[in-house]
Amino acid sequence: MIPNERPRPARPETRDLSELRALKARLPELAPAIDMQVELVELHRRIQLRVSTPSPVPASEREARRRQGRRALELSDVPIEWADAGLAARQTADILHRHEVLEPADHRRLVAVVREGSDLAPLVAAWYAETAQGPGTRTPASTRPPMLDDVLQLALRPFFGRAVEVAERGIDLGDWSRPWCPFCGASPDFAVYVDDDHRQLICSRCIGRWEWEAIGCPWCPNRDRRQLPTFTSPDHRYRLCACDGCRRYLKAYNAQGAPRPVMPAVDTIATLPLDAAAAQRGYIGV
Ligand SMILES: [Zn+2]
Numbered sequence: 001m002i003p004n005e006r007p008r009p010a011r012p013e014t015r016d017l018s019e020l021r022a023l024k025a026r027l028p029e030l031a032p033a034i035d036m037q038v039e040l041v042e043l044h045r046r047i048q049l050r051v052s053t054p055s056p057v058p059a060s061e062r063e064a065r066r067r068q069g070r071r072a073l074e075l076s077d078v079p080i081e082w083a084d085a086g087l088a089a090r091q092t093a094d095i096l097h098r099h100e101v102l103e104p105a106d107h108r109r110l111v112a113v114v115r116e117g118s119d120l121a122p123l124v125a126a127w128y129a130e131t132a133q134g135p136g137t138r139t140p141a142s143t144r145p146p147m148l149d150d151v152l153q154l155a156l157r158p159f160f161g162r163a164v165e166v167a168e169r170g171i172d173l174g175d176w177s178r179p180w181c182p183f184c185g186a187s188p189d190f191a192v193y194v195d196d197d198h199r200q201l202i203c204s205r206c207i208g209r210w211e212w213e214a215i216g217c218p219w220c221p222n223r224d225r226r227q228l229p230t231f232t233s234p235d236h237r238y239r240l241c242a243c244d245g246c247r248r249y250l251k252a253y254n255a256q257g258a259p260r261p262v263m264p265a266v267d268t269i270a271t272l273p274l275d276a277a278a279a280q281r282g283y284i285g286v
């Protein structure tokens with residue numbers, strides 16, 4: 001722990017849970033997805049209490065990584081305690097299995113892999129190394145069990161989240177122009193429009209945020225507005241930005257005049273109807 005650190009304010013996850021419950025009352029057809037998300041958020045909070053605060057990366061090293069266009073966090077900068085990580089992965093797999101997102105055979109295999117936290121370390125190292133230069137350098141994950149990457153992404157979020165909280169205090173993202181995370185190298189899976197001209201992408205792994213082009217596809221070079229249709233939720237709070245070049249899309253929260261800030265744990269679920277509409281038109285989610 002960093003000495004003399006001020007106590008953190010109440011964590012926003014409490015708000016996540018109340019927003020998810022309100023969403024369920026409003027859109028009961030989303031109940032199965034919301035119930036699973038509530039369990040994942042509760043697990044995230046329990047694990048978060050056990051995660052220590054890492055020392056910041058020294059300024060000289062931070063600057064060297066920035067100059068080289070590298071991500072801000074190496075795995076050794078993330079305060080992963082492997083027994084806790086194993087527990088988080090096991091419980092994440094159990095939640096996905098209970099909600100029928102994970103097949104029984106895949107669940108058994110995953111549980112065997114993560115039973116010993118120490119077995120997890122080399123798998124996590126390989127998984128993290130694949131995004132060292134952004135998602136484009138990914139190699140086929142043939143040696144890892146199916147769905148392990150998805151479980152790791154959810155289970156390790158409390159550890160990565162804590163590392164990002166520390167890293168973002170001393171970082172200058174001014175010249176970061178890539179559509180992948182400046183902290184951990186993963187792809188975005190959500191975005192927030194601060195206003196019509198400013199969009200921040202939100203990392204699928206660490207929830208880090210960074211400013212990127214307001215118009216434009218993060219997955220391909222398409223920048224032609226006519227080839228970038230958007231779909232909006234009835235209340236105009238959410239926007240789905242599709243691409244006719246690569247057929248992928250990214251969803252976003254419109255923060256202009258919004259009653260609350262973006263909450264990825266809530267907003268990715270609240271926008272499931274937009275995913276369904278995009279799928280009907282042949283677009284593929286991230
Ligand atoms: Zn990230």
Ligand SMILES: [Zn+2]
Binds near residue numbers: 217218220221222246
């Ligand atoms: Zn595209």
